[in-house]
Amino acid sequence: MKLGIPHGEVEAFACPVTFTVEVIGGKWKSLILYHLMSGTRRFNELRRLMPEVTQRMLTLQLRELEADNVIARKVYREVPPKVEYSLTPLGLTLAPLISAMRDWGATHEHTILAYRENPKSDNSTDK
Secondary structure: OEOOOOOOOOOOEOOHHHHHHHHHOOOOHHHHHHHHOOOOEEHHHHHHHOOOOOHHHHHHHHHHHHHOOOEEEEEEOOOOOEEEEEEOHHHHOOHHHHHHHHHHHHHHHHHHHHHHHOOOOOOOOOO
16 A cells, blocks of 8 residues: 655555565566576576566566666677676565565465365365
């Protein structure tokens, strides 16, 4: 929930979770950050690691992360042009969050998928 701030000023968020989701939310940003945690990647490397993302969507997501100073984009002036992406110091602070998301997914994937297959039964392990 965004607070009413005059147009042109930095938007304030009523909840830090909302702000965090604004920065890293969406289908691809967290995955991009996860892949950059292991080091610098070129654009086509990221495309290969995420074959479901379109070139346009990957470009948009990278631009948004770069605009928030979460990732850095380095262009090498050569033919053909080479572009590399890496986490900034600010982006590195997201590594524990991204790792926690990965761990949660690994732990709960089977439970969630079982529930999705049969939502009317009680598949939960928390009784």
